[in-house]
Amino acid sequence: MTSSSDLRSPSRTGAGLALRDATLGRPGAPVLEGVDLDVAPGEILTLVGPSGCGKSTLLRTLAGLLAPLAGDVSQDRHPLTGPAADRALIFQEDALLPWRTLRANVELPLAIKGLPRAERRRQAEDWLERVGLTEQSRQLPHRVSGGQRQRAQLARALAGAPRAVLMDEPFGALDAQTRAGMQDLLVEVLRGTGATVVFVTHDVDEALFLGDRVALLGNGRLTAVRDVPRPRDRTAHDDPARVALRRDVLTSLGT
Amino acid sequence: MTRRTPQRESRFTPRRPRRASRFALRLASLAAALGAWQLLAGLKVDLWLRFSQFPTVTDVARTFADRLAGPDYWTDLTDSLTRILTGFLLAAVLGVATGVLVARSRLAEDLLGPVLEVIRPIPAIALVPVAILLFPSNEQGIVFITCTAAFFPVLVSTRHAVRALTPVWEEAVLTMGGGRWRVLGSVVLPGALPGIFGGLSVGIGVSWICVISAEMISGQYGVGYRTWQDYTVVNYAGVFVGMITIGVLGWVTSTAVELLGRRLTRWLPRTSYIPGARTPRPARTAAASAPVSPTAKEEAPHDQLV
Numbered sequence: 001m002t003s004s005s006d007l008r009s010p011s012r013t014g015a016g017l018a019l020r021d022a023t024l025g026r027p028g029a030p031v032l033e034g035v036d037l038d039v040a041p042g043e044i045l046t047l048v049g050p051s052g053c054g055k056s057t058l059l060r061t062l063a064g065l066l067a068p069l070a071g072d073v074s075q076d077r078h079p080l081t082g083p084a085a086d087r088a089l090i091f092q093e094d095a096l097l098p099w100r101t102l103r104a105n106v107e108l109p110l111a112i113k114g115l116p117r118a119e120r121r122r123q124a125e126d127w128l129e130r131v132g133l134t135e136q137s138r139q140l141p142h143r144v145s146g147g148q149r150q151r152a153q154l155a156r157a158l159a160g161a162p163r164a165v166l167m168d169e170p171f172g173a174l175d176a177q178t179r180a181g182m183q184d185l186l187v188e189v190l191r192g193t194g195a196t197v198v199f200v201t202h203d204v205d206e207a208l209f210l211g212d213r214v215a216l217l218g219n220g221r222l223t224a225v226r227d228v229p230r231p232r233d234r235t236a237h238d239d240p241a242r243v244a245l246r247r248d249v250l251t252s253l254g255t
Numbered sequence: 256m257t258r259r260t261p262q263r264e265s266r267f268t269p270r271r272p273r274r275a276s277r278f279a280l281r282l283a284s285l286a287a288a289l290g291a292w293q294l295l296a297g298l299k300v301d302l303w304l305r306f307s308q309f310p311t312v313t314d315v316a317r318t319f320a321d322r323l324a325g326p327d328y329w330t331d332l333t334d335s336l337t338r339i340l341t342g343f344l345l346a347a348v349l350g351v352a353t354g355v356l357v358a359r360s361r362l363a364e365d366l367l368g369p370v371l372e373v374i375r376p377i378p379a380i381a382l383v384p385v386a387i388l389l390f391p392s393n394e395q396g397i398v399f400i401t402c403t404a405a406f407f408p409v410l411v412s413t414r415h416a417v418r419a420l421t422p423v424w425e426e427a428v429l430t431m432g433g434g435r436w437r438v439l440g441s442v443v444l445p446g447a448l449p450g451i452f453g454g455l456s457v458g459i460g461v462s463w464i465c466v467i468s469a470e471m472i473s474g475q476y477g478v479g480y481r482t483w484q485d486y487t488v489v490n491y492a493g494v495f496v497g498m499i500t501i502g503v504l505g506w507v508t509s510t511a512v513e514l515l516g517r518r519l520t521r522w523l524p525r526t527s528y529i530p531g532a533r534t535p536r537p538a539r540t541a542a543a544s545a546p547v548s549p550t551a552k553e554e555a556p557h558d559q560l561v
Contacts, residue, residue, distance in 0.1 A: 095427045100522075108431060
């Protein structure tokens, strides 16, 4: 469907997620209506839209934390019934358990899977090394910087080997420089996991850099889904096709 | 170690009295209070407040020493401690369990809420008649009253703490595939712990009030019982011994709860600022060149945390 898989060699297949004519929101307060969306296995789909447009609601529905008010939500053509280890969620901030060290946080999904202690420890150390937090693995979350906390969250989410990773403005609270570094890190650690990614952001440049496709939300609807030329290529920023898409996206967002 | 000493010094330049001098000040305050008591009682001062019947500090001290040598004092002490610890531990378990249940389940809230809210305003000591009716022995009745007294502060603070938990913690565990017990063990209980300990601290205080009062009314042995006995036989020095004992026991138990709470909630961002956790500042620059080894030992676990 998209140009995704040249980047990664999926050893495990990502999950395919789909919404059919779905109305989303909290009971009595729908924020999105008539949403039809397919997320292909292994692709990175970014969701952009103004704040309050229902990006987080859509993500929480895909996670299984919110049931759709109408319509269907499915994973690999099976209806979603609730949250599962298959679909990890990464939050904007402060989702690490503050009483656990970074390593203990990363061990948590492994403990839930029932891995023996030594194996948990080994895998957690391994993931922390991949995100560059070996030094800080014994620290409590409030002792490290915001960027380090988000890296730990990334490690925690991926440690459970999910087939889909749902990210809710994970880099939104970081400064521009840290943010670019985190985007590169994300691309790097995703490599080989084969996981499908749905990435919510309000930053158009971030959406165009990371996404194989970008989905636009606004006025309570999913307004468009566009293919991104040359995703995850820093040099593509001035590519005419990319520039045109960027202009289109900004226009449709009304900014 | 030697590297950080100067840094440490400059960080604490605002004038803080040294630990030894603060300790001396506290002792002096205590001594002054005792001295005033001794004078007022010894001179039998009667100026509206009447100290003529008051035992002097030396009277009380003599009685205290006699009591300590006899067997009854220790029986009373262990009896009271057994009662309060049993009651308090029961209250802690029941209070936390009920608090979590009421906070997390609407059904439990509807079923238990009204009953609890009606019982809550009743002072535990007013339940003495109920305790006498319900329980075959006085002993169980006293434990029941102590437990009821501590139960409500623990329940209320647990309920608030559980409701105030950050929702993303639970959502994170759910999306890792954790079930309800995992959420309870990994998020709800540890996350509510700071609040729970607030309730436990209040609870242990109320427990003492109730155990002593209950003993005064219906006990056999126990510090409260003994204190009331002394009063009925006009042994005022004995009454004061009882009061001091209650004070010290209350202080020791609440400090124990407090310390346990601090230890278990060490992850809180604030805990590093507890004054007690600070290492003493070397007083003079001359002393700074030779930092004592205990200082370094004290710091080691702290450094690991940092």
